[in-house]
Structures are given as structure tokens and as C-alpha cells.
Amino acid sequence: MTAPPDDCLARNDWICGDYLSTRRQILLDAVGQHVQLTVVSVGLGLVIALPLALLARRRRWTVGPVLGITTVIYTIPSLAMFSLLLPVYGLSATLVVVGLALYSLTLLVRNILAGLDGVPAGTKEAARGMGYGPMRQLLAVELPLAVPAAMAGLRIATVSAVALTTVGAIVGYGGLGNLIYAGMNAYFKAQVLTASVLCVLIAVVFDLLLLGVERLLTPWRRAGRSPRPARGRRLPTASGRRA
Amino acid sequence: MSTPAAVWAWLTTAANWSGENGVWHRLAQHAALTFACLVLSALIALPIALTLGHLGRGGALAVNLANVGRAVPTFAVLVLLLLTPIGRHEEWPTIIALVLFAVPPLLTNAYVGMREVDQDVVRAARGMGMTGVQLVWRVEAPLALPLVLTGVRIAAVQLVATATLAALVGGGGLGRIITAGFNLASTPQVVAGAVVVAVFALLMEALFELVQRLAPARVRGRQR
Numbered sequence: 001m002t003a004p005p006d007d008c009l010a011r012n013d014w015i016c017g018d019y020l021s022t023r024r025q026i027l028l029d030a031v032g033q034h035v036q037l038t039v040v041s042v043g044l045g046l047v048i049a050l051p052l053a054l055l056a057r058r059r060r061w062t063v064g065p066v067l068g069i070t071t072v073i074y075t076i077p078s079l080a081m082f083s084l085l086l087p088v089y090g091l092s093a094t095l096v097v098v099g100l101a102l103y104s105l106t107l108l109v110r111n112i113l114a115g116l117d118g119v120p121a122g123t124k125e126a127a128r129g130m131g132y133g134p135m136r137q138l139l140a141v142e143l144p145l146a147v148p149a150a151m152a153g154l155r156i157a158t159v160s161a162v163a164l165t166t167v168g169a170i171v172g173y174g175g176l177g178n179l180i181y182a183g184m185n186a187y188f189k190a191q192v193l194t195a196s197v198l199c200v201l202i203a204v205v206f207d208l209l210l211l212g213v214e215r216l217l218t219p220w221r222r223a224g225r226s227p228r229p230a231r232g233r234r235l236p237t238a239s240g241r242r243a
Numbered sequence: 244m245s246t247p248a249a250v251w252a253w254l255t256t257a258a259n260w261s262g263e264n265g266v267w268h269r270l271a272q273h274a275a276l277t278f279a280c281l282v283l284s285a286l287i288a289l290p291i292a293l294t295l296g297h298l299g300r301g302g303a304l305a306v307n308l309a310n311v312g313r314a315v316p317t318f319a320v321l322v323l324l325l326l327t328p329i330g331r332h333e334e335w336p337t338i339i340a341l342v343l344f345a346v347p348p349l350l351t352n353a354y355v356g357m358r359e360v361d362q363d364v365v366r367a368a369r370g371m372g373m374t375g376v377q378l379v380w381r382v383e384a385p386l387a388l389p390l391v392l393t394g395v396r397i398a399a400v401q402l403v404a405t406a407t408l409a410a411l412v413g414g415g416g417l418g419r420i421i422t423a424g425f426n427l428a429s430t431p432q433v434v435a436g437a438v439v440v441a442v443f444a445l446l447m448e449a450l451f452e453l454v455q456r457l458a459p460a461r462v463r464g465r466q467r
Contacts, residue, residue: 083437196319
């Protein structure tokens, strides 16, 4: 009879190199699913939020209802949200994507609207004076100037979505959340810790990527004065986080 | 039976509301947990925020805490705590995770509220010979109250939502109706549970909205 192996897997350590090497493929698959769910849902949110924000700006009376409804959606707990969508989408990745997209709406609509409202009236007049039509003014002047505020919302929405995706484990599509859920039931410490750390890493990487995109989209902010990233400029006052 | 009808049937069955696993019991658990954690988080966050806000230090801490908080999945923290020795005490992982997630909004809002107090007023109070403690209690804290209360509101609503996740790690609360529904493969129960949870969260939000509307203008502050 052979003695039981005395490695970190057998000892059930929190940190375990053998876990990383033997379950590499499982981890990579989970990360892939996690990233895919996050990107698709925030992308979907953006596709819905932009027209909503433009509509709210064009027809002022729609601001109240649009912000009201998206805020109410934001209040619904994630577990309940995924469960409420169950009869519509069944146990599918679509269910998680739709749920997360709905959450991102509040942050995106609010921030895009704030960005558009923040365009100085003088700038718009100058654009009109130069003969810009409404469409060209929107695309060439107002939307670019709204980018910093919109990107702030997009970054918060993305980071939140990475964290929230884990709850999708309840329907089997939670990316790294699946590993955390399975690790909990099997009392597998290394798996839970590794998956949790990877979640945070994904969020940080996305945040940095979006920060880079923001800088690329707003070259004028770097010209002249010393560069100063948007971070820390606005204190997060009225924004809670999702759970 | 179509899903909405089945959900309605579940919700209108008296047996589903009574007993250990009934809605009323779960609701009481949920409310008790939320309230206890709100009080605990306020006791931790507010003294720190008022002190740092008064001294004018820790702005970076407040902002970073809020940012880091977003990136950490609540569910992961719950499971991690469950697997540590703390997990042997049934309620503790949930309470610790909930408090961890309610502290950042409380801290950030109270800190910002303290910093946004008109500095002329602070200087005038100092000129009148107020000590630091008097300044905090009689001038800064009352003026910061609207934002402090906004923080409490965010924390409370967030706690209601997070307490739902406790069910995933075997804790009590309304989320249990949903997870039990999944275990029974009963879609009507899952959806009915979700409806109850969502209604409770929305009622909490509405309650705070109402309180803020009815509060005197001084407490209400400017609407955000």
C-alpha cells in the first residue's frame, strides 16, 4: 500500500502551486468565460444606454422616467435578478448577460447624460457658428467631450460586472464563480482563493485597460498642462455598489 | 400552468409563508441581519470618518476603499470566510462580509460630507473659541448630516441585497427561498422568492426616499 501523497493538494492549503499546474486548463476556461460574460454584458449595456441617454437629452421629459426605471432595476439584488429572468432565458449564459447588462444601465446612462450636459454652451455655439449640423455637432463635438464622464461610468460598471458575474454560479454560468461555488462544496481552499484572486485581477486589468482607452480617446487632456488622470478627481459620493 | 400563474399560486399558498422555511421567518432573519450589520458598520465607519473628516486627512483612503470594494466579489469573500476557522460559527462569515461591504459607503459619504462643510463657517466657529470636539459635534457633524444619511441609505440598501447572498453559503435570510427553489428544481418557487426579495429591497429604498422627503430641509440637504 502506498502512502498518501504529502503535497499541498492533499494538505488542502490555501496557496498551492500544484493546483495551478494541474488545473491550469480549468482555470483558463473559467477566466475565459468570466471575461466573455463581462465584456458581452457591459457591451450590451452600452449599446442600450447610449440611445437612452441621447433620447433623454433630446426630450427632457424622459429624463425622470429613464433614470427612475434604471435606478429601480439597480436596487434589485443580483440573486433575485438572475432568478427573475429564469423563466425567460432558462439556465443559460444569456440570463447572466442580460442581468448584468441591466445593472450597467444605471451607471452608463447617468454618466453619459452628465457628460453631455457638461459640454460648455460656448463650445456648442462655436460648433454651430462653424456651420456644424446637429448630427455632426453631436458626433464631432459633444460625444468626444462627454467621453471622460462616460468612461468613468463604464469603468465602474465593468469592475462591478466582473464581481457580480460570480453570482451567476447559481445558474451554472458564473465563470470563476463556478469554481468558488464548487470549491465551497468540496471544501477546496486553494480553488476558492485562486478563483477569488483571479476575479480581482481581472477587474484591475479591465480598469487599467479602460483608463488607457480613455487617455487615447482624449488626447487634448494631455496637451498643455501636466497630465492628470481622472482618478480621484471626483469623490464617489452617491454611488453604492452592487451585491 | 404558466409560470406567472404558478408563481402567484406559490405566493398565495399559506403554507409557504409559515414555519422554519416560510417567508415570514426568512424575512425576519433578513431584516435582523441587515439591521444588526448596519448598526455595526455605522459604529465602525462613522467615528473614523468624522475624525478623519475633521482633521482633513484620509481622502485617498476613502476613495480607494470605495474603488477596491467594487472589485471584490461579495460572494468570494463569503466563501473565503466560510472556509476559515470563522466559518465554524454559523453567522459570523455573513456578518463580517456584510459589514465589510457596508463600511465603504458609510465612510466615504461621511468623510466627503465633513470635507464639504463651508470652511468659512468652520473658521468662524474656531474664532468664537470652539474646541475641536465642540466644532465636530455642533458645527461640522450637523452640516454633514445630509451626506452621512445618504451613506446610511446606500449602506442599508446594499446590505439588503448582500444579505441575499448569504443563502448561497448556507446562511439564513430571504435568499434561502431562492436557493431552496433551485435545489427543488422548482422554477415557480425560485421566481416567487426573487419577487419577495426584490419587493423587500425596493421597499427599503422607498422607505428611505420617504424619510428623506419628509425630513426637515436642513437634514435633507440638496437633492442628488
